[in-house]
Amino acid sequence: MIESAKIDGASELKIFWRIIIPLSQPVIADLAVLSFTWRWNDYIWPLLVVSSPKYMTLQLGLALFSGEHTVQWGSLLAMTTLSMIPVMVVFLAFQRYFVKGITMGSLK
Template identity: 60%
Template structure:
């Protein structure tokens, strides 16, 4: 099953190194005898791919960092602090998961326009910073942390900020890694929201660039495949770095002693 699922990806990767003759040959060739990097060079030269790659990297990294900060704080507050209306806040926050983006797209765009963030990379970074899924993951994981540990730190004179940074953050590394991978993938692969917010071609993200790379009468499949392969690399690198924490975080999120 894994081979069946991954076979299209392997086909794209191998095809990105094919020349025009092998790429359009019939019957199709899975491998090529003359691999070339010409498609990658053309993608950067003709498609201005370097600029779009940089725009996506700035948006994705900035949005991921902001998401981790906001969601970790919110998840910690909803898991370890008891205040009037905390259950209602959590319910209302999680209920937004049932609302499709298409329903709230117009009011969000109106807010973005009023704030002067239209056609601005900040319009891609700020709106998705607080995600209900992220808050839920962090909260469920931190429910496994004993309250006695935090009380002992308070008795020793630790401030709330010190407890958060010195105790909670190190303990929550696995679930933070999970959220980092998810957030990176969401922002990197996002197409609909950048399509709405960005109109200046010089501010296009990589997904918009790939979509606009398709011409009206002709498609340069070689360069398009090369661009698609390059878009896989950052997500793959992030997953390789955090894979151990990812598996551990998925396995323990939602458990409670």
């Protein structure tokens, strides 16, 4: 496709915006979802950096539900379920690009 665009007289920038970016949208969407999920679930770096409970991330707050000898399972599981909502929203926002990538491979 790139070579045929060059033969048709398209510039490098036009090839990039009209061919390469649309073909790589599923990969970019996958990278966005995975990157958001990794940052959302990050635990060690905020644990090292944050010193005040006022600035704790959600994952650090979830760790507070487990004490030295007891774990508040009901509260922990409820808050863990609620913490999954932003990840699900991001996934659903990019889902059409995943489907587009799957169907693009089946077309001639």
